Amino acid sequence: MFRFFHVPRSRRCIAAALFVLAGLGAQPAAGLELPRARSVPGGVALVELGPALAAPQASLDGVPVLVTGRPGGWVAVVGIPLDASPGALTLEVRGEGAPLRRVEVAVAPVRYAEQRLKVAPGKVDLSAEDLARHERERLRSAEVIATWSAREPATLRMLQPVPGRRSGSFGLRRVFNDQPRKPHSGMDIAAPTGTPVVAAAAGRVIDTGDYFFNGNTVWLDHGNGVLSMYCHLSAIDVQPGDELAAGARIGAVGATGRVTGPHLHWSVMLNRTMVDPALFLADGSGAP
Ligand code: ZN
16 A cells, blocks of 8 residues: 555556456446347337446436446336337437437337226226326326436346236236226236235335225335336235335235236336336246
8 A cells, every 4th residue: 555655656547547447347247137128119128328437327208217237338228108109219318528319219019909808887987086086196106106216226137926827918908898098007917815925126115005096006116217016915014115125025916906806917117117027027928
């Protein structure tokens, strides 16, 4: 240490540069374990941003986007909205001391199937009271969905939160009692009421509640805009603020909210956008 200060100035600079390079070399060969890419509405695009000493910042329509990797090459993990038109989205990228860049993200067309369901009439034609309740819940959900915590997720490879048959129903255009409603923005997994539901990845509980459509619901924040949501639960075993390991129990399968039978509805969000959870599972089955 003492000797270091006696090195001539020019050699000190070289020593400092070598130290930085050594630091870079010590980083893992890749950043996070990434989801599978599927650049369609409701899918995930993996966009190479190139090398830089510090991670650049990326945003889509003003919403921050997860960037991971290392100085040798950064990757934006972009959630593509289900209602995006095929063509191209524009990612805005800001690097430290670099001008704003616009990066085009190609979005291929996809055609999701239609699904017709019969539910209690009051869950489709809402009473004035239920409409007011739903509106309050919508505002609360919007707040939850806007969560951005600075920590990087531990992984983007997730566990299936409950064993059972995956419906592969993400994106289905849904018709309830002959009335078209919003497309299905998650994965349904059929399982008996009471089956334990676990956290798909490590994260913090940011909301729990009983929602009109989603029933008993738990939201987890995995960091950098990666959220997951678990709906229709018969029991909730966690509370906001709890830090959970991947695989920790959060509740049990149920049939609360707008359902035709007991199952888990599981959603995964990137940049405030619900994307196909199957892309985050190791074998990817359940994808359309
Ligand atoms: Zn569902």
